[in-house]
Amino acid sequence: MDGKRMYSLIEKMNFVRVSGTPEEAKVADILRAECAAFGLKAEIDEFTTQDGEVARTFLEVLEPYRKTYEAKAYRRSASLEATAEMEYAEDALPVNLLDAKGKIIYINTPVGKKNYEQLIKAEPACVIAGDGDMLDHLDEIDLQPGMLRPVFTDPFDKRLCVVTVRKRDLYEMIVKGASKARVEVESRDFENTSRNVTAFIPGTKRPEEIIAFTAHMDSTQFSHGCYDNAAGSAILMELARHYMLNPPERSLRFIWTGSEERGLLGSKHFVAANEDEVKKTRLCINCDLAGSPAGHEFAIVTGPKELTDHIDMLMKEEGYAVETRTDTYSSDCIPFADSGVPAVSIGRFGTPGMSYIHSRRDVIDYVCAPSLEKTGRIVLLFAERMNRAACLPFERKIPDDIRKKVDEYLSKKGV
Ligand SMILES: [Zn+2]
Numbered sequence: 001m002d003g004k005r006m007y008s009l010i011e012k013m014n015f016v017r018v019s020g021t022p023e024e025a026k027v028a029d030i031l032r033a034e035c036a037a038f039g040l041k042a043e044i045d046e047f048t049t050q051d052g053e054v055a056r057t058f059l060e061v062l063e064p065y066r067k068t069y070e071a072k073a074y075r076r077s078a079s080l081e082a083t084a085e086m087e088y089a090e091d092a093l094p095v096n097l098l099d100a101k102g103k104i105i106y107i108n109t110p111v112g113k114k115n116y117e118q119l120i121k122a123e124p125a126c127v128i129a130g131d132g133d134m135l136d137h138l139d140e141i142d143l144q145p146g147m148l149r150p151v152f153t154d155p156f157d158k159r160l161c162v163v164t165v166r167k168r169d170l171y172e173m174i175v176k177g178a179s180k181a182r183v184e185v186e187s188r189d190f191e192n193t194s195r196n197v198t199a200f201i202p203g204t205k206r207p208e209e210i211i212a213f214t215a216h217m218d219s220t221q222f223s224h225g226c227y228d229n230a231a232g233s234a235i236l237m238e239l240a241r242h243y244m245l246n247p248p249e250r251s252l253r254f255i256w257t258g259s260e261e262r263g264l265l266g267s268k269h270f271v272a273a274n275e276d277e278v279k280k281t282r283l284c285i286n287c288d289l290a291g292s293p294a295g296h297e298f299a300i301v302t303g304p305k306e307l308t309d310h311i312d313m314l315m316k317e318e319g320y321a322v323e324t325r326t327d328t329y330s331s332d333c334i335p336f337a338d339s340g341v342p343a344v345s346i347g348r349f350g351t352p353g354m355s356y357i358h359s360r361r362d363v364i365d366y367v368c369a370p371s372l373e374k375t376g377r378i379v380l381l382f383a384e385r386m387n388r389a390a391c392l393p394f395e396r397k398i399p400d401d402i403r404k405k406v407d408e409y410l411s412k413k414g415v
Helices: 003-012 022-037 113-122 167-176 226-245 265-273 275-280 305-318 333-338 369-388 400-413
Strands: 042-063 067-069 071-073 080-088 104-106 126-131 162-166 180-201 206-216 250-257 281-287 295-302 322-326 343-350
Touching: 003 022, 003 226, 003 369, 022 042, 022 180, 022 226, 042 071, 042 162, 042 265, 080 126, 080 167, 104 167, 113 400, 126 167, 162 167, 180 226, 180 265, 206 226, 206 265, 206 275, 206 333, 206 369, 226 250, 226 281, 226 343, 226 369, 250 265, 250 369, 265 275, 265 333, 275 281, 281 333, 281 369, 295 305, 295 333, 295 369, 295 400, 305 322, 305 369, 333 343, 333 400, 343 369
Parallel strands: 080 104, 104 126, 126 162, 206 250, 206 281, 281 343, 295 322
Antiparallel strands: 042 067, 042 180, 071 162, 080 180, 180 250, 295 343
């Protein structure tokens, strides 16, 4: 595992790579070419996503003071032109929403699967949510509205209009008691194309048993996504290279996913489109977050407790301090676990305040080759152990308590 080579792949991927954009297509080409350079044939597997764009958002508070705020509507928001009374509806709990009908309400929380249903039932004209931090400098923060994902809008025949403002502006509205506003939103839904990059190395001894490796190659808006997750993509590439030189005993599937940041869409697509292969898949190893100079490694097992214990012992024996636990992890391991495949997410948590995700602060300056190499070695150690095991030391089964957590994750997050 060569940290410098991983770092140089991150340099090639060092641009914003959002789901369904030409930049996501570009990174897929880069990864495919990288595989080809060491003789591995990779394929680009396209899939359709439900996307949206917002042409225009206008927000002006009219009473008791007059001010136009910088605002951006959520993608797939309803379009709107309205002048209406405003009300501060705090956390958008049902009791906060009793008088929301027809009003422009402003709330403390983002709009998502958890509160969408109660918000739509309250029938506000528009919902204003905040983004960022009160202390952000204007030149350091981007307004980053979310998206109203089909999984939570589809059950309803109407769509909410949701607008994001900066938290400092939201705070001003609360303090000054904004009571009337004009909102104009022009929004359009469209179908988009995203893609995974996939490659397969057949096993020499137990080809009918498959180990899948996943890492997402996309980023969020404004983010170069170096720590999250060009780093994991580079670790996967290094593993693929290793196994081309050292043919594996079990078959290995490599998947660099697109649209993970839009609700695990790439891994969901793979699992749905490859049912027979997934039935033969005994384990998924997912790499998401790595390269941070300050931090520590983790291995989160979305699967049987025996696997967690096995990794814990293995890492101690080999002298690695790895935070190991049985839990869900918000990444491409989830669709595999949901299909009954035990999944382990291995990576490196950057120390808070010294690493960043999902913002313009996730840049290449905050990843380094030695950390990439260390996490890469840990992934290879475990992968190699599983590849060579005469008998895998765990069943292909998701225990009931973890199954329940996966179900909760999927319904809460709306993915
Ligand atoms: Zn990630």
